[in-house]
Amino acid sequence: MNRIAFTLQVRPDMLDEYRRHHEAVWPEMLDALRRTGWHRYSLFLRGDGLLLGYFETPGTFQQALDGMENEEVNERWQALMAPYFEGEGKAADTQMIELDEVFHLD
Amino acid sequence: MNRIAFTLQVRPDMLDEYRRHHEAVWPEMLDALRRTGWHRYSLFLRGDGLLLGYFETPGTFQQALDGMENEEVNERWQALMAPYFEGEGKAADTQMIELDEVFHLD
Numbered sequence: 001m002n003r004i005a006f007t008l009q010v011r012p013d014m015l016d017e018y019r020r021h022h023e024a025v026w027p028e029m030l031d032a033l034r035r036t037g038w039h040r041y042s043l044f045l046r047g048d049g050l051l052l053g054y055f056e057t058p059g060t061f062q063q064a065l066d067g068m069e070n071e072e073v074n075e076r077w078q079a080l081m082a083p084y085f086e087g088e089g090k091a092a093d094t095q096m097i098e099l100d101e102v103f104h105l106d
Numbered sequence: 107m108n109r110i111a112f113t114l115q116v117r118p119d120m121l122d123e124y125r126r127h128h129e130a131v132w133p134e135m136l137d138a139l140r141r142t143g144w145h146r147y148s149l150f151l152r153g154d155g156l157l158l159g160y161f162e163t164p165g166t167f168q169q170a171l172d173g174m175e176n177e178e179v180n181e182r183w184q185a186l187m188a189p190y191f192e193g194e195g196k197a198a199d200t201q202m203i204e205l206d207e208v209f210h211l212d
Contacts, residue, residue, distance in 0.1 A: 005150035005158055022209040030211055040212060042160075044111035044205035052111055052205055054148075054160045099150035099158055103128040105136055106146060 001039065001056040003104065004064070006096040009086040010049040018084045019045065028073045036067030049086075053096070061098050068093065107145065107162040109210065110170070112202040115192040116155040124190045125151070134179045142173030155192075159202070167204050174199065 010018050022043060033041060041055035057064045068074045078091040085092050116124050128149060139147060147161035163170045174180045184197040191198045 003148050003160075005148070005160065007152060007156070007158075019208050025209065025211075033211055038211065041210065042109050042111070042207055043209040045208045046113060046203060046205045050113065050205075052113075052158055054109075054111065097152060099152045099156075101148055102125050102151045103131065103149040104147065105131075105139055105144065 001058060002060065003101055004053075004055050004057060004061045005099040005101070006053045006061065007099065008051040008053070008092055008096055010045065010051050010084055011086055012049040014084045015045065015049060018081075021081070021084075026073065026077065029077050032068060032071040032073050036071065037064050038068075065093055065096075107164060108166065109207055110159075110161050110163060110167045111205040111207070112159045112167065113205065114157040114159070114198055114202055116151065116157050116190055117192055118155040120190045121151065121155060124187075127187070127190075132179065132183065135183050138174060138177040138179050142177065143170050144174075171199055171202075 037057040037059060039056045041053070044052045044054070046052070055064070074093070078093055081092050082090065085095065087095050143163040143165060145162045147159070150158045150160070152158070161170070180199070184199055187198050188196065191201065193201050
């Protein structure tokens with residue numbers, strides 16, 4: 001498994017609503033994530049809207065993104081989420097910045 | 107296990123040296139981390155120096171920090187690392203910002 005981390009920027013005026021959506025992610029969306037290799041997937045939010053994603057996957061970050069790209073439910077979910085992110089309404093999954101792992105201890 | 111994420115800011119002019127230190131973390135430091143409940147611990151670096159930590163621990167973030175506070179090797183490691191972080195030479199482990207987990211999928 002590869003460990004992946006990425007960041008996104010949530011609009012600071014919309015943090016509460018963003019949180020609420022993530023307490024009730026659609027079951028079809030969860031199934032699609034599982035099916036396309038998003039394991040131990042967490043999203044963490046900092047007070048200023050910095051969003052951090054962490055997950056483990058058998059392939060690369062791009063392969064995991066490509067897998068979701070082919071899931072119809074992902075298109076609907078990303079359309080719902082787009083207004084919450086900085087970046088003029090572009091889909092979040094095209095704006096993620098991947099970080100480099102520089103240390104790991106099991 | 108609780109999943110913890112935190113951020114720190116590495117000085118952008120010192121990223122390469124910071125990386126090199128983390129390819130060879132002292133074995134006594136790794137032992138102290140294991141002993142004090144830092145499991146699946148990764149550090150990820152963004153191009154601008156944003157550093158993200160992720161780990162899993164049986165207690166709280168503060169308990170894991172307090173555990174390391176009592177390890178003599180941690181004091182030496184933090185003194186070595188302090189110049190690499192923004193924040194006027196203060197120890198990194200006093201400057202970490204904890205993020206809130208807003209979503210998780212096993």
